[in-house]
Amino acid sequence: MKKYLFNDSNELAGQLARDFSAAVSEKAASGESLAVALSGGHTPKTFFEVLADQYRDSISWNNVVFFWGDERCVPPDNDESNYKMTNIALLSKIVIPSGNIHRVLGEDPPHNEALRYEEEIKEFIPESANGFPRFDWIFLGMGPDGHTASLFPGAPTLEEREKICVVATHPETGQKRISVTFPVLDNAKRVSFLVAGDSKAPVLKEIMESGDKPLPYPASMVNPQDGVLEWYLDKAAAPEL
Ligand code: 6PG
Secondary structure, rough: OEEEEEEHHHHHHHHHHHHHHHHHHHHHHOOOHHHHHHHOOOOOOHHHHHHHHHHOOOOHHHHHHEEEEEEOOOOOOOOHHHHHHHHOOOHHHOOOOOOEOOOOOOOOHHHHHHHHHHHHHHHHHEEOOOOOEEEOOOOOOOOOOEEEEOOOOOHHHHOOOOEEEEEEEEOOOEEEEEEOHHHHOOOOEEEEEEEEEEHHHHHHHHHOOOOOOOOOOHHHHHOOOOEEEEEEEEOOOOOOO
């Protein structure tokens, strides 16, 4: 597990954008694309804005394929939509083939969309010998309760070992979500948690100090079998690191 500590979320976003640009360049050099799954919520917004402001013309966006690790089951113009946030912060500001953007159809019936999105992932993301898609890079956030993607503590979706996508329910709001499952997260080449803000500090401290002790937090359960697990953290979230 690699940890990168930054003074604030702006510094975190700046380094992550540099790392992202380098990863795209490496893929583009061999004519390949970087297949990523984005996280939602607020934390990645600054990262997306830095990409749009500072890398709009330097990153070869033809060599980037965007999926989402989770999405709220709302229309794409709804303020709750992870796609909407990403579109405003980044996608609307760059030149990228529309075919490279694979949004979850949050406006559609959740169970239908979980099945459809699973097929779309299978169509575009190479699978490993274990039969699961292998993303180049999955970005994850962490809620104050330790959830990640839309895998919430104690939810039955934590036990899913066959499906690629599931319908999840936010434990407080009841909002339906589409989320990829642990087999997908654990199959990625690179998984980066972006964790910022003091609301995350208590659970993050437990995770960072847990060693091999199992915790009830989904964010602590992500364990890439043949990949890199890293944490991009700001001081507010990790004051003791
Ligand atoms: C979502 C996310 C979710 C998010 C965390 C952290 O759709 O909400 O993907 O897992 O990453 O809840 O959210 P913040 O960045 O807003 O704190």
